[in-house]
Each structure stands twice: as C-alpha cells, then as structure tokens.
Amino acid sequence: MRLRAAHVRVRVPATSANLGPGFDALGMALALHDELEVRAVASPGARVEVEGEGAGEVPDDERHLVVRALRAALDHVGAPQTGLHLRCRNRIPHGRGLGSSAAAVVAGVLAARGLVDDPDVLGDDDALALATLLEGHPDNAAPALLGGLTLAWTADGGAGGEGVRAARLPVHPDVAPVAVVPAQHLSTHAARGVLPAQVPHGDAAWQAGRAALLVEALGRRPDLLLDATGDRLHQGYRRAVMPESLALVDALRTRGVAAVVSGAGPTVLALARRTDAPGGAGQDGLPTDADAAVADAFGGVMAGWRVLRLAVDPGGATVRTLLD
Known part of the structure; x- marks a missing residue:
C-alpha cells in the first residue's frame, strides 16, 4: 500500500x-x-x-x-x-x-x-x-x-x-437537540468508575423497553420522547460525580423536556422538539419546546453553562484531498 x-x-x-x-x-x-x-x-x-x-x-x-x-x-x-x-x-x-x-x-x-x-x-x-x-x-x-x-x-x-x-x-425532522454544557470537565474513566458491576433484573428489563421505545420516539413519535428517555442503568449511579448535571436533568424533565446526560457527561442533552410558538430559536431559526424550560431552570443565571442549539448531522465524517 x-x-x-x-x-x-x-x-x-x-x-x-x-x-x-x-x-x-x-x-x-x-x-x-x-x-x-x-x-x-x-x-x-x-x-x-x-x-x-x-x-x-x-x-x-x-x-x-x-x-x-x-x-x-x-x-x-x-x-x-x-x-x-x-x-x-x-x-x-x-x-x-x-x-x-x-x-x-x-x-x-x-x-x-x-x-x-x-x-x-x-x-x-x-x-x-x-x-x-x-x-x-x-x-x-x-x-x-x-x-x-x-x-x-x-x-x-x-x-x-x-x-x-x-x-x-431515521430521525424525525421535529427532533432538535439542545446541549447544555457546563464549565467543568469530567473524564469518562471517572464517570464509568461509579457504575456497579451488576444491576437488578427488573431495572434491566425496564431499560430494554425504554431503549426500544426511544427508537420509535426519535424516528416517528417525538411526542413519546419524555417517556422514552427514562433511564435506570447509569445516570442515577453517576449523580455523585455530576450532581449539578443530574439536578438539571431532573429540573428539565419535571418541566416536560426529554433531558438526559450526554454520553458520560457532564453535558446535559435535551432531545427537544421544534414548535411553532413565538420566541426563542433553534439553529434553523425555529423555536423548541426546551427553550423556556432551560431559561426557567437557570433562573437567568447560567453560572458558566453554555446552551448550544444543534441540528442532527446527517452525513458524519468527511475527508477530501487538497491540491497544493
């Protein structure tokens, strides 16, 4: 080669x-x-x-x-x-x-x-x-x-x-990810280190149902996203190493927003939906159902957090040759 x-x-x-x-x-x-x-x-x-x-x-x-x-x-x-x-x-x-x-x-x-x-x-x-x-x-x-x-x-x-x-x-066109990014870092190693080696069978069965539902919610039924993003396998165990992130997840979910920890955290991802309501705007200029909830959860004091309203990237990584 x-x-x-x-x-x-x-x-x-x-x-x-x-x-x-x-x-x-x-x-x-x-x-x-x-x-x-x-x-x-x-x-x-x-x-x-x-x-x-x-x-x-x-x-x-x-x-x-x-x-x-x-x-x-x-x-x-x-x-x-x-x-x-x-x-x-x-x-x-x-x-x-x-x-x-x-x-x-x-x-x-x-x-x-x-x-x-x-x-x-x-x-x-x-x-x-x-x-x-x-x-x-x-x-x-x-x-x-x-x-x-x-x-x-x-x-x-x-x-x-x-x-x-x-x-x-497939991802439904109304799904609008909103990342809420804290100032502090957290290593994946630290986030995985608090997970137990075993979980109750009931939690595993419950989780399997939610994972299957999430595929349907993201692809065809965004109205099911709040139920579909429930978790019993990892987020609760990580509360000790990212308490502010899990508190924000709780606050947003209480307000009806499908919020989760992004990866190993500590960013919080809201799987929001585009709406026709006035005020606020996603990356494509359309408001989402998470805008008011995020603002309300912080009470106007972001304390180092950033809100990134993002689209789903449909194409993934690309490479092209450059001619000098």
Whole structure:
C-alpha cells in the first residue's frame, strides 16, 4: 500500500451517546464539528497546531490522539509512515460527553483513508472496527463516522473492534437537540468508575423497553420522547460525580423536556422538539419546546453553562484531498 495524497482535510461531528436508555449502543451525530488539515511531510515526527477547544492543553506531537489514530490506520493497511503536520480547528468541547475523543480517533482514521492510494481498504466497516478498537466503544465512533442516529453492537465472540456493527436509524425532522454544557470537565474513566458491576433484573428489563421505545420516539413519535428517555442503568449511579448535571436533568424533565446526560457527561442533552410558538430559536431559526424550560431552570443565571442549539448531522465524517 502506498500513499497517494500529501494533503487532506477532515471534518468530523460531535456526538452524544446513550441518549438515556441506549447505554453503549445508541448515539447521535450533532452539527458541531472539528476540522483539521493533515500534510505528509519529509521531516520526521509530527507537529500539531490546535486552535479552539483544547488549545494549549492537548499534546502537539506524536502523542496527539489524531496522530496516534492515523498512524494506527496506516499500519493497519500496510501503508508507510510519514512525517505529519496537523492543523486542528476544534469546536467540540473536551471532557464534556460530546464525543471529542471519538471525533479525534475517527478523524485520524479518515485522514489515513484520504492519504492512501486505495481508500476502499478503509471503508466504513473497517474504519468503524479500527476506531472502536482505539476508542473502546462504538457508541460515539459510529455516529461520528456515519452521521445521524446509529445503533451499534458487537457480534457474539467479537473482541476489541472485531465484529462491531452499526446501523443508521431515521430521525424525525421535529427532533432538535439542545446541549447544555457546563464549565467543568469530567473524564469518562471517572464517570464509568461509579457504575456497579451488576444491576437488578427488573431495572434491566425496564431499560430494554425504554431503549426500544426511544427508537420509535426519535424516528416517528417525538411526542413519546419524555417517556422514552427514562433511564435506570447509569445516570442515577453517576449523580455523585455530576450532581449539578443530574439536578438539571431532573429540573428539565419535571418541566416536560426529554433531558438526559450526554454520553458520560457532564453535558446535559435535551432531545427537544421544534414548535411553532413565538420566541426563542433553534439553529434553523425555529423555536423548541426546551427553550423556556432551560431559561426557567437557570433562573437567568447560567453560572458558566453554555446552551448550544444543534441540528442532527446527517452525513458524519468527511475527508477530501487538497491540491497544493
């Protein structure tokens, strides 16, 4: 396998995993993107420039997650390694449950796809398997790669990225995600560390019903979203490490909004619905049923929280060759 291109541009969306009951399985791509340019250069090693989220915090050399994923993808297809120059424009908040690490991994794999002379060797199935192996779970990697709403699973006997599969599911046009992002970070490791090894059978059965209902609610019946986003498997156990986030989830749900913890948190995601009511506006200029509830829950004092009204990203990650 040889390198075909020397300069590519990658664009990858933020994602929200779990969506309440779909723990480690459901995920949604959001219209908030990291963009990066990758150049293959003659000098050895890697040089990384970062603008936006993570600037001055993430590594600027071979340790950078995009570089590590890109090099793993080149090794995976038997392509030669090369010196690298990355320029990253990051908009996805880090450590907030919006899939920033999955976006970096998918970006690295897609950059390798753009550089090699046979992009088909890193088709979507192979790219998802490799991204899952590097990321650990497919729930963020699948929507980052494929876009839209995805259901990811691993075939029996699969290990690491082997046997991972994903299917795209329809999303009703009235669904309008609203991310409420706190100032503080929380690592996925810390959020997973408080989960029990076992849960009651009754809770597991209840959760399975809600996960099935969520697919119907997101695809055809947004009026069912509040019931469909109930959870007994992970959010309650995480209250100790993100009390403000769970308090906001409770406050919004009490006001009739289908609010959940986004991924491992601490961002809160409202699966809102577009409305015809006056006042407020989503990204596409239409108001949502969450606007007044969010404002009321905060009482006008945001205390470092940001509200991001986002669309569902339908296309997922892209890569294109640039001609110098």
